[in-house]
Amino acid sequence: DAGVTQSPTHLIKTRGQQVTLRCSPISGHKSVSWYQQVLGQGPQFIFQYYEKEERGRGNFPDRFSARQFPNYSSELNVNALLLGDSALYLCASSLAGQMETQYFGPGTRLLVL
């Protein structure tokens, strides 16, 4: 029974670069959400996708974008990286997306130098 998987596990980038993070949800789950967790803080909501459509967007700049594929996997893209983008990026999957339990992946730790 595979859980949520994310790749890569760690990433080091420099300011101004672009990064793509990937997430595979639990089999049968159709909703994927992305969160940013800065060290010492709670996760902050970035995006939610359900059936390939964006269902919600948090208070993040347009440098952040995402998409969901027909197999329900998802990518998070961040352009023009800033030092403040250094964080743990968490993906969570749920069955349908409303009042459903969200299961988190192990995260991608991004360091921007």
Next chain:
Amino acid sequence: GENVEQHPSTLSVQEGDSAVIKCTYSDSASNYFPWYKQELGKRPQLIIDIRSNVGEKKDQRIAVTLNKTAKHFSLHITETQPEDSAVYFCAVATGANNLFFGTGTRLTVIP
């Protein structure tokens, strides 16, 4: 967006004692309230959740209570064990299931 406050930020208890963590929220339309446990360097793990049509839920040593009128909910851990030591986050969702998290409580259980 939703404003979630969590207290205390740190909590130390003796093994076997109880621990209580409280959260308040601002949006009266919020209807889903999960609690997550996060150990150092690991993913948040759901430990219990409650929906707005229920006032209390219990799972072995863990319970959650919800007061929708006052807009607060609490996590209760009884008979604490050293392995309960972690950071605990409350979260709130409204409709679309976008979770808004509290700032976390670092629980230390002293053997």
